[in-house]
Amino acid sequence: MAAAPPSADPLIRFRVDGAVVEVPDDGATLLEVLRDRLGLHSMKDGCSPQGQCGCCTVWVDGAPRVACVTPARRLDGRQVTTLDGLPGPTRRVWADALVATGGSQCGFCTPGIVMRLAALDGPSPVGRDAVDRALLAHLCRCTGWQTVVEAAGRVLGASGAAGDGQEPEAVADATDHGDRDLAAASTRAGLEGGVAQRVGPAVVLGDAGFADDTCPSGALVAVVDGDRYVVADSLSAARTAAGKVQGRSTTVPLGHPVAVPGGAWAVTLTTTWVEPAYVEPDASWCEPGGTPASPYGNGGSFGGKLRSPVAEDARRLADGHGRTVRVLWSREDVVRRGPKRPPVAGGVRADGTGVLRVGVSGSGIEGPDWDDLVVAVAGLAPGLVLEQVEVVGPATSLDLRAAVWAEAAVLAAAARLGRPGTPVHDVPVEVVGPSGGRAVVRCAADGTLDVEVSAGAVLDAVVLRSYAIGAAHQALGWVRSEGIAVSPEGEVQDLTVRSFGILQARAVPQVTVRVVDEPHGTPVNGTDAVFAAVAAARWLADGLPPAWPTDRTGAGRR
Ligand code: FES
Ligand code: FES
Numbered sequence: 001m002a003a004a005p006p007s008a009d010p011l012i013r014f015r016v017d018g019a020v021v022e023v024p025d026d027g028a029t030l031l032e033v034l035r036d037r038l039g040l041h042s043m044k045d046g047c048s049p050q051g052q053c054g055c056c057t058v059w060v061d062g063a064p065r066v067a068c069v070t071p072a073r074r075l076d077g078r079q080v081t082t083l084d085g086l087p088g089p090t091r092r093v094w095a096d097a098l099v100a101t102g103g104s105q106c107g108f109c110t111p112g113i114v115m116r117l118a119a120l121d122g123p124s125p126v127g128r129d130a131v132d133r134a135l136l137a138h139l140c141r142c143t144g145w146q147t148v149v150e151a152a153g154r155v156l157g158a159s160g161a162a163g164d165g166q167e168p169e170a171v172a173d174a175t176d177h178g179d180r181d182l183a184a185a186s187t188r189a190g191l192e193g194g195v196a197q198r199v200g201p202a203v204v205l206g207d208a209g210f211a212d213d214t215c216p217s218g219a220l221v222a223v224v225d226g227d228r229y230v231v232a233d234s235l236s237a238a239r240t241a242a243g244k245v246q247g248r249s250t251t252v253p254l255g256h257p258v259a260v261p262g263g264a265w266a267v268t269l270t271t272t273w274v275e276p277a278y279v280e281p282d283a284s285w286c287e288p289g290g291t292p293a294s295p296y297g298n299g300g301s302f303g304g305k306l307r308s309p310v311a312e313d314a315r316r317l318a319d320g321h322g323r324t325v326r327v328l329w330s331r332e333d334v335v336r337r338g339p340k341r342p343p344v345a346g347g348v349r350a351d352g353t354g355v356l357r358v359g360v361s362g363s364g365i366e367g368p369d370w371d372d373l374v375v376a377v378a379g380l381a382p383g384l385v386l387e388q389v390e391v392v393g394p395a396t397s398l399d400l401r402a403a404v405w406a407e408a409a410v411l412a413a414a415a416r417l418g419r420p421g422t423p424v425h426d427v428p429v430e431v432v433g434p435s436g437g438r439a440v441v442r443c444a445a446d447g448t449l450d451v452e453v454s455a456g457a458v459l460d461a462v463v464l465r466s467y468a469i470g471a472a473h474q475a476l477g478w479v480r481s482e483g484i485a486v487s488p489e490g491e492v493q494d495l496t497v498r499s500f501g502i503l504q505a506r507a508v509p510q511v512t513v514r515v516v517d518e519p520h521g522t523p524v525n526g527t528d529a530v531f532a533a534v535a536a537a538r539w540l541a542d543g544l545p546p547a548w549p550t551d552r553t554g555a556g557r558r
Helices: 030-037 088-101 110-118 128-135 146-156 182-193 235-242 310-321 331-337 368-380 405-417 461-480 527-541
Strands: 011-016 019-024 057-060 063-066 079-081 220-225 228-232 267-270 283-286 325-328 344-348 354-360 384-390 429-432 438-443 449-454 511-516
Touching: 019 030, 030 057, 030 235, 057 110, 063 110, 088 110, 088 146, 088 461, 110 128, 110 146, 128 146, 146 461, 182 461, 220 235, 220 310, 220 331, 228 235, 228 310, 267 405, 283 310, 310 325, 344 384, 344 405, 354 405, 368 384, 368 405, 368 429, 384 405, 405 429, 405 527, 429 527, 438 527, 449 461, 449 527, 461 511, 461 527
Parallel strands: 011 079, 220 325, 354 384, 449 511
Antiparallel strands: 011 019, 057 063, 057 079, 220 228, 267 344, 283 325, 344 354, 429 438, 438 449
């Protein structure tokens, strides 16, 4: 643990993981003290100062607290415990359980979740309700919760936390994961996430290599202020200088900016802007003349960071200042600046012919991105014509998970299998994505999902299953609850993680996954097809209401 720098302010004295620390009483939050002054990085900053993602959760006198909204001055004389300070056997049992179930993917949310769930541990088994309640304080965008709940069941004996009957066997220990090849698991994770990704206990325990965790101490810090960066000696000084204010959710209603084209359609669909909501905000750092740290810490951010400027910004600022510079976007910056899933509107006839309009901001999309999309849609929904329509709003991107080809696949399946006003359950919805990955999904009347996924050689069934469940969670949210409000002038109004409409753990139905192994097949991405097929199956089960999201009650928005 690094020593806090000297200061003229009076001192606060408390213990962190058993060691006495003294820090100046200058208004800093506990998260700033832990990460920026003491150099501890297991607790993450996903949304400070919103206090809504749970990534920064630590214990204060044994009870979980979100550190980003806990003033350090309240801690005088108290005990703070981080994930680094939990006893070795506790760390190991949670790492084992989450690796064994696939309950940690990018890993950004995981240390906070471990701290929350470990606080439930006691002499009696913990019920599923208690686990779900505990998870209300957290956001995980990757896993879809089920594998996290399964891990809690292993450690806490949580009744009702059992999986789909195919939950993987327990691993032997933290360094020997039974028969699993964690390098192969990482390869599978990379195929599903789109960038190189690590799988293993270190990810669970907060050491996944996120850019903002690896920056050398003493770097200048750059934060966004409108269209420019403010650079200062510390994060709090930079944020103060930039006048950063906390993001808000809004009562502005969701808009559906693209009109359905005229025609005699069997099925129509309109959607709104959707926030990709990757949990690790864009971050990088660079030394003068050096190579910037990748903003892809341990996951693909669902395509949302593919064109993130932070790495080049860090390089430019470092060269300009002649010092190492750390660039860190806040949650509001990510929402204001990052790309959104495009709103669409389409109509399709019973024979599968129709039109799908794609809302784009600015001058539209040309070149290979659009050409690739046209080819993908032609393979999935050959009768569907794509059009671009300019909309006033945040930047939209085809980089985001299965953007537009999933909408095309959903419309084609709806025309083939259903009609508006008539819920259809238990029919197999098949989608073969552009990668060749294939999914067949059934949605039962009680909402439970049966998912079959084929993606070539499996490499690691735990990871593929976990990604399939995560894709199902994201698809359910997309159909039912996700969307961000945009003003008539095009400004995003929903700036907090709780305003995006992401489904909470208790609102997610059981997802049963069958992984089809093709031992000699080339491994390909399989879970983008799951995403599209789950969306179609859920929409058919809802009776094809014409506008998404269809029902925001499971999202706990605030
Ligand atoms: S960073 Fe503290 S709750 Fe999100
Ligand atoms: S594993 Fe939870 S946000 Fe990525």
